[in-house]
Amino acid sequence: xxxxxxxxxxxxxxxxxxxxxxxxxxxxxVTPSALSHAMRALEQRLGIRxxxxxxxxxxxxxxxxxxxxxxxxxxxxxxxxVEALGELRDKPAGTIRITCxxxxxxxxxxxxxxxxxxxxxxxxxxxxxxxxxxxxxxxRFDAGVRxxxxxxxxxxxxxxxPDWRLAVVGAPSYFARHPPPATPYExxxxxxxxxxxxxxxTIYAWEFEKDGQIFTVKGEGPLxxxxxxxxxxxxxxGLGLGYVPELLAAPYLADGRLVRVLQPWCPSFEGxxxxxxxxxxxxxxxxxxxxxxxxxxx
Numbered sequence: 001x002x003x004x005x006x007x008x009x010x011x012x013x014x015x016x017x018x019x020x021x022x023x024x025x026x027x028x029x030v031t032p033s034a035l036s037h038a039m040r041a042l043e044q045r046l047g048i049r050x051x052x053x054x055x056x057x058x059x060x061x062x063x064x065x066x067x068x069x070x071x072x073x074x075x076x077x078x079x080x081x082v083e084a085l086g087e088l089r090d091k092p093a094g095t096i097r098i099t100c101x102x103x104x105x106x107x108x109x110x111x112x113x114x115x116x117x118x119x120x121x122x123x124x125x126x127x128x129x130x131x132x133x134x135x136x137x138x139x140r141f142d143a144g145v146r147x148x149x150x151x152x153x154x155x156x157x158x159x160x161x162p163d164w165r166l167a168v169v170g171a172p173s174y175f176a177r178h179p180p181p182a183t184p185y186e187x188x189x190x191x192x193x194x195x196x197x198x199x200x201x202t203i204y205a206w207e208f209e210k211d212g213q214i215f216t217v218k219g220e221g222p223l224x225x226x227x228x229x230x231x232x233x234x235x236x237x238g239l240g241l242g243y244v245p246e247l248l249a250a251p252y253l254a255d256g257r258l259v260r261v262l263q264p265w266c267p268s269f270e271g272x273x274x275x276x277x278x279x280x281x282x283x284x285x286x287x288x289x290x291x292x293x294x295x296x297x298x
Contacts, residue, residue, distance in 0.1 A: 093122035191240035192219025
């Protein structure tokens with residue numbers, strides 16, 4: 001196959017994934033009109049329509065969807081093999097894209113970043129904060145971070161943090177106005193600062209445990225975030241009670257800026273795990289990152 005046709009196939013993949021000539025053209029560094037012309041030429045050569053165009057968007061036809069699913073893994077394998085040539089360098093190099101949450105960054109990544117970046121100056125880490133359980137394959141991330149119990153069985157999983165607990169916390173100024181709850185059920189009488197992981201998802205119901213039984217309580221409040229750090233900051237500001245990881249709350253509990261309640265009711269969760277598809281094993285840069293972040297116990 002001529003190189004121009006290979007380029008056209010890569011361009012087709014960009015359009016199919018972005019569902020937009022404008023966005024795909026920006027990624028490829030060409031004009032939308034040139035990209036549209038190249039796609040029409042590709043369709044003419046193949047003798048079949050690959051893209052359905054409207055004034056608002058672009059989508060793949062049945063043939064286009066079949067072609068995308070067939071060739072996308074091949075180009076990904078080529079990219080992985082080219083990146084693996086970094087083994088011939090003195091040090092691993094390249095960009096590693098990770099999707100994770102704020103608290104996993106604080107607990108698992110932040111403590112190792114300075115040493116890792118100093119050891120591997122040719123590696124760039126791109127860390128994308130997302131609570132929406134992003135599909136790492138579809139969104140072309142190298143890996144994601146989830147609690148161990150939430151990792152799909154078809155992924156390689158590496159533990160990167162210890163088991164941890166959530167903590168119900170509030171500022172002294174909040175408790176000066178409201179008596180501390182004696183049980184989780186009393187949270188319905190308090191102002192709770194909530195979190196919604198996805199725009200289309202439900203507000204997270206606070207999970208508790210008593211005598212081995214897990215139950216949830218939905219507290220009400222005027223604030224809902226999609227980042228646990230903002231829940232923590234709002235609790236520090238006395239705006240309500242937050243349910244946050246112990247690690248994040250620990251410094252403020254130690255200096256008295258936060259007060260913890262309901263501790264016996266708060267369950268433990270399996271630690272964070274880095275997860276990724278098999279094809280990532282060939283990248284020296286990625287393997288260096290995995291070894292640096294791997295949890296080795298206390």
